[in-house]
Amino acid sequence: MRVGVIGGGQMGAGIAEVCARSGVDVTVVEASDERAERSRASIEKSLDRGVRSGKLSEDEKSAALDHLAVTATFEDLEGADAAIEAIVEDEQLKRDVFRRLDELLPDAKFLASNTSSVPIMKLGAETKHPGRVLGMHFFNPVPVLPLVELVTSIMTEPETVSEVRTFAENVLGKQCIDSQDRAGFVVNALLIPYLLSAIRMYESGFASKEDIDQGMVLGCAHPMGPLRLSDLIGLDTLLAVAESLHDEFRDPASVSPALLNRMVEAGLLGRKTGRGFYDYSK
Numbered sequence: 543m544r545v546g547v548i549g550g551g552q553m554g555a556g557i558a559e560v561c562a563r564s565g566v567d568v569t570v571v572e573a574s575d576e577r578a579e580r581s582r583a584s585i586e587k588s589l590d591r592g593v594r595s596g597k598l599s600e601d602e603k604s605a606a607l608d609h610l611a612v613t614a615t616f617e618d619l620e621g622a623d624a625a626i627e628a629i630v631e632d633e634q635l636k637r638d639v640f641r642r643l644d645e646l647l648p649d650a651k652f653l654a655s656n657t658s659s660v661p662i663m664k665l666g667a668e669t670k671h672p673g674r675v676l677g678m679h680f681f682n683p684v685p686v687l688p689l690v691e692l693v694t695s696i697m698t699e700p701e702t703v704s705e706v707r708t709f710a711e712n713v714l715g716k717q718c719i720d721s722q723d724r725a726g727f728v729v730n731a732l733l734i735p736y737l738l739s740a741i742r743m744y745e746s747g748f749a750s751k752e753d754i755d756q757g758m759v760l761g762c763a764h765p766m767g768p769l770r771l772s773d774l775i776g777l778d779t780l781l782a783v784a785e786s787l788h789d790e791f792r793d794p795a796s797v798s799p800a801l802l803n804r805m806v807e808a809g810l811l812g813r814k815t816g817r818g819f820y821d822y823s824k
């Protein structure tokens with residue numbers, strides 16, 4: 543099986559790594575040669591970490607790399623059996639990608655999006671075959687977290703869902719839950735209002751960021767506090783999901799705090815840019 547992964551950032555690189563480690567041939571398409579190089583380097587670094595921690599042998603690492611191709615040429619996807627889109631959370635760019643995927647891969651079994659906030663139906667509507675379009679929502683870091691949300695639009699065919707479930711569970715070793723095509727799907731509809739509340743709490747001077755995070759780690763046994771988790775998700779992605787939740791449900795709990803808007807405008811997007819609520823540059 544050969545899978546195309548479009549976008550090789552935090553999520554796309556993780557998805558590609560999991561595919562390659564599962565013996566699936568994977569072609570990652572990035573927006574430029576420089577970004578393609580960066581994506582390959584981050585996958586190699588993650589595999590190296592796996593070797594250092596004893597989760598992976600040197601042989602398994604080189605076998606995974608043999609399954610991996612990274613490119614900046616979209617047409618290199620030709621002949622892929624399936625595609626998973628994981629580009630930046632921008633509706634228009636994603637629509638363009640789906641239109642091009644549909645044309646380039648007429649025989650692909652499924653075209654999935656890892657989007658956190660764009661309705662799957664809007665992506666399906668760009669194609670001539672909306673029945674094979676669905677959401678495959680992975681969690682960050684992809685090699686570590688077992689969950690995939692399978693998101694079906696009103697046009698997704700049941701055969702597509704069972705095909706993707708079998709692929710995610712039996713080939714990639716993930717565990718799936720099902721969600722309708724509603725903003726936030728299951729997990730973010732619950733998680734994002736909580737993260738926004740933590741940002742509002744910090745913004746109002748109610749408590750320090752360290753104490754907010756410590757509170758949830760030590761008091762609720764969360765592996766990471768809400769501000770660190772926001773940095774890990776990426777503040778641009780968090781903002782996009784908050785806006786989609788607010789558009790759909792009009793719940794005041796999903797209104798983005800001014801601080802989050804300002805940080806995104808300033809390019810302080812969290813771990814991926816080296817600075818968010820915390821500094822990761824060192």
Ligand code: NAI
Nearest residue numbers: 549550551552553571572573628629630631657658682775
């Ligand atoms: P990111 O900013 O790390 O990566 C996005 C990548 O897309 C960049 O490397 C960029 O160069 C590339 N890109 C942009 N336009 C492109 C194009 N036309 N063709 C090919 N590549 C293109 O973002 P991240 O965090 O990886 O998010 C990607 C997607 O995954 C978004 O839809 C996001 O909502 C979703 N997601 C993010 C999660 C997270 O925790 N960050 C969790 C689950 C889903």
